Structures are given as C-alpha cells and as structure tokens.
Amino acid sequence: MPGPQVLRAARLFDGVSARLIQQPMVVIDAGRITGVESGPIESPTDAEVVDLGDVTLLPGMIDAHVHLGFDAGPRPVAQMLADSDATLLLRMRLAARRALAAGITTVRDLGDRNYLGVTLRDWFRSGAELGPEIIAAGPPVTVTGGHCHFMGGEADGELEVRRGVRTRVKSGVDVIKIMATGGHMTPGTNPSQPQYTVAELQAAVEEAHRLGRSVTAHAHGPAGIANAVAAGVDCIEHCSFRVGGGRQPDRRLIEGIAERRIAVSPTVGTAPSTRPGISTLAESFLPILEDMHQAGVRLIGGTDAGVSPGKPHDVLPYGVAFLARAGLTNVEALAAATSVGAEACGVGERKGAVKPGRDADLFAVVGDPTLDLGALLNVTAVFRAGRRVDVN
Ligand SMILES: [Zn+2]
Structure with missing residues (x-):
C-alpha cells in the first residue's frame, strides 16, 4: 500500500x-x-x-442510470442478443472504463443479463483492474413479454415479484429495478401504460426494503408513475409523463413525488450530432423538469447511457447541462451528479x-x-x- x-x-x-x-x-x-x-x-x-x-x-460523478451492456450503437438490443456472455462482459468492461476516464467514478447499472454487472462490479472491486464503482441491479423485474424481458427478468403477480426480488438479492444485486410501464426499445410494450398493479409494485418494495435494498421504477406514462409513487418506490427513472407521442404532466403527482422524497433520474443528456427528432422530443421535457425542480423533487444525474448513439457511456456531462437548462443552478446541477445522486443511490456516506x-x-x-x-x-x-x- x-x-x-x-x-x-x-x-x-x-x-x-x-x-x-x-x-x-x-x-x-x-x-x-x-x-x-x-x-x-x-x-x-x-x-x-x-x-x-x-x-x-x-x-467523481455518479451516473444513476446506465446500461453497460448496451453498446450505444444503432441497434443495442440486437447487439446484446447477438453477444455471448463472455463478449458482453468485455463490452461492459470497455463501457465502464470509458465512463471512468470521463470522471464518472460510479455508475448504477439498471439492467444487465445474467448478473454480468455484478460480476464486473466484483472484478473491479478485487483491485485487479481500475474501474468505476458499479451499483448493480441485474436483470430488471418485468412482466412476461414486458419492457426489457430479453434481459431475463420476467415476473408476474405478487408472488413471482417477491421471488424475483429475493433471487436478485441472492445473486448479489445492490438495488432492485422494476419496470412500472412499457418502454420505447421493447416492441409490443406500451410506455404510456402500467405493467404492474400497485399491489405488485408494493410487493417488490416490501421485499426489497426487508432485505435492505432500494427500489427504482422505470416509468414513462403518468398512470405508471402514479402506481410507483403509491407503492412507495425510492426512485423513479425517466418520469417523462409520456402519453402516445406527447406528454401529460400531472401537477398533483409531481407534488406527491416531492412530498415522499422520491428521487427522479430523468435520463436526460444527449451527445451532440445525433438526429434532430430526438432533441425536439427532449426539449418538450424541459418545462416538466422545471416544474419538478420548482416543486422540490430531488432530480439526479442519470442518463440511460448505452441505449443509443447519442448516449455513449460518458454522456453524463450533457445530462448535467440539460438539468441546468431546466432551471437548476450550475451548482445544483453538479450536485445532482455528485452529492444528491450519491445519496439517492445509497452511497451518500462514501461518495x-x-x-x-x-x-x-x-x-x-x-x-x-x-x-x-x-x-x-x-x-x-x-x-x-x-x-x-x-x-x-
Ligand atoms: Zn434504462
């Protein structure tokens, strides 16, 4: 030493x-x-x-929402499906090192396959190679055929959800990720609509908390966001209020998120020179983020790094800049990616x-x-x- x-x-x-x-x-x-x-x-x-x-x-910054297993290429899901576990693990290692070189010293991986995020976390932790601290969720809990089902985390009904949480904890995860609504990268799912009932989400929260883990819920549409809030999740991913091609923000729901001190990881931030259509959609999120910030919602730096070419694994600085455009001061935006993010991710004592x-x-x-x-x-x-x- x-x-x-x-x-x-x-x-x-x-x-x-x-x-x-x-x-x-x-x-x-x-x-x-x-x-x-x-x-x-x-x-x-x-x-x-x-x-x-x-x-x-x-x-060091904290990206509260990444997928080390997505390659930030044009077809990340197809690539993941084509990769063997060994190749995927190497890809994840490169992604992690790219984040680290950009000053992102902690990443929360909110969706892998076969707990490869846990494997990589333990590899870096051994000290054999320098990598970021990884907070790993393993495969997200999702309904049969639901968002990111191809990662292998299907669970239907309260019993299977409880078992899903226990299996993840047994496999060494740090946090539970549950898909409260459909998502944009999984055909056949509906981002506007809930996937789980409040009771099912509650089962996940109860079981996770009993085992000392926090729960973060992926939620786009307001009905799914409302279910996640009612179930008492610790964090909400996206929280985009997307309905169909537009957005339907809900003032009272935003106030509820603030009152319950639920952190929101809005997965904003896109590296330049990507398709203009994406940025127009991103722009429409600004007033909602501004409302959340005004209402006192704890916004943190989370990007969904890996899911598209505009989301390389070092995209977080663009996410921080986006938060500043939504009315956070530069210092508040920096805190979202450091102290506030660390606290929301359960590493506030160390990071x-x-x-x-x-x-x-x-x-x-x-x-x-x-x-x-x-x-x-x-x-x-x-x-x-x-x-x-x-x-x-
Ligand atoms: Zn994601």
Whole structure:
C-alpha cells in the first residue's frame, strides 16, 4: 500500500457548497480522503504531492442510470442478443472504463443479463483492474413479454415479484429495478401504460426494503408513475409523463413525488450530432423538469447511457447541462451528479463529496464548471479510490 498522497489544484467544488475552495489541498490515504485544507499550506512531508495545476477538482460523478451492456450503437438490443456472455462482459468492461476516464467514478447499472454487472462490479472491486464503482441491479423485474424481458427478468403477480426480488438479492444485486410501464426499445410494450398493479409494485418494495435494498421504477406514462409513487418506490427513472407521442404532466403527482422524497433520474443528456427528432422530443421535457425542480423533487444525474448513439457511456456531462437548462443552478446541477445522486443511490456516506472519510474518487477539469458546465468535458485527471486513472 503506497503512503499518503496530496492533490493540489487551483479550485475545488466539494459536491455541496456553492462557494469553491481556493487552492485546495486534498490528502488521501489508503483510498480515502483524510483531509481537505486550503490556502498556501505546506504539504505533509511524508506524502507524494500531485500538483494538478490550474484546474478545478470535483468529486467523481455518479451516473444513476446506465446500461453497460448496451453498446450505444444503432441497434443495442440486437447487439446484446447477438453477444455471448463472455463478449458482453468485455463490452461492459470497455463501457465502464470509458465512463471512468470521463470522471464518472460510479455508475448504477439498471439492467444487465445474467448478473454480468455484478460480476464486473466484483472484478473491479478485487483491485485487479481500475474501474468505476458499479451499483448493480441485474436483470430488471418485468412482466412476461414486458419492457426489457430479453434481459431475463420476467415476473408476474405478487408472488413471482417477491421471488424475483429475493433471487436478485441472492445473486448479489445492490438495488432492485422494476419496470412500472412499457418502454420505447421493447416492441409490443406500451410506455404510456402500467405493467404492474400497485399491489405488485408494493410487493417488490416490501421485499426489497426487508432485505435492505432500494427500489427504482422505470416509468414513462403518468398512470405508471402514479402506481410507483403509491407503492412507495425510492426512485423513479425517466418520469417523462409520456402519453402516445406527447406528454401529460400531472401537477398533483409531481407534488406527491416531492412530498415522499422520491428521487427522479430523468435520463436526460444527449451527445451532440445525433438526429434532430430526438432533441425536439427532449426539449418538450424541459418545462416538466422545471416544474419538478420548482416543486422540490430531488432530480439526479442519470442518463440511460448505452441505449443509443447519442448516449455513449460518458454522456453524463450533457445530462448535467440539460438539468441546468431546466432551471437548476450550475451548482445544483453538479450536485445532482455528485452529492444528491450519491445519496439517492445509497452511497451518500462514501461518495459524492470531497470530505474527510469519503472515498478518494475525484476528477479535475480545466476551467470552472460552476461558471460553465462545458468545463466538465475537459477532464485532465481522474482518481478512483486514490489511484490515478489513465484518461487518454
Ligand atoms: Zn434504462
């Protein structure tokens, strides 16, 4: 184990505070942050000092919704179906490393096949290779023929849903993902309509909570969102209020989400130069996001990375910028992808902030992202549990 390490930079965003820390000195030991100082202080004599120069240090970002097993190509489902598990695992490893090099030090994988996300999580955790922290859901719980059924997680009725949750926990998942509505990438399902009753979703929540896991529900249409809220899920994915080709936001439902402190991972953010039709649809989500933010809903950084060419595994900075367009301040948008996201993903004690006791997951960017979120694209260094990542 190497000795203590000191990172120096021009500025530090600690994940929470609007005011940047000037001339920070972050002390790291055994993979954890042990001290955060500022000003012209001498570095500890026994420490290896890394001066990163005129950059802003930030806590590593958290993408709360990715699919490492989707290749961000034009036909991600067909590709996944064509891949053997061995090939898929290698693809997931590349996707994870791409995220890490962009400063995304934690990813929540909300849908894999055969628990390959759990396998990859454990591989990185062994320390044999540097990868992001993976919070793995395994195959999403879905109805027969339902959204993402090809991942292998079909369960109908309360009993099978309960068994589904138990099987996932037995297989080592960190979080339960359940498909409350149909989805756009699965033919034969209807994103506007619920897949599960409130009682079925409640069975999932009850069982997951009993086993110490949180539940996040994929939900597009308002009826499915309402079911998820009534069932007491911890987080909602998309929450797009999509009905047919349009959107039907529901003010009271949004207030209910805020009151129950349910986090929303809106899966926004698209890398440039994709088809214009997609961005028009994305634009129509802005006023709804703005309403959710105004109502006090906890919005977090989640992108659905991997599902299309506009969603490469390092797309999160575009998601953060999109949140800022929906009325979050730059600092609030950065917090959504760091401290707020960490808390919502159940890793708030370890991730999302640069504070003593937290994991030494940090990255450095040129410029000041609190003034210009575009700075997030200009990454010069990434550290994962104190180990420096090759960003090239
Ligand atoms: Zn997804």
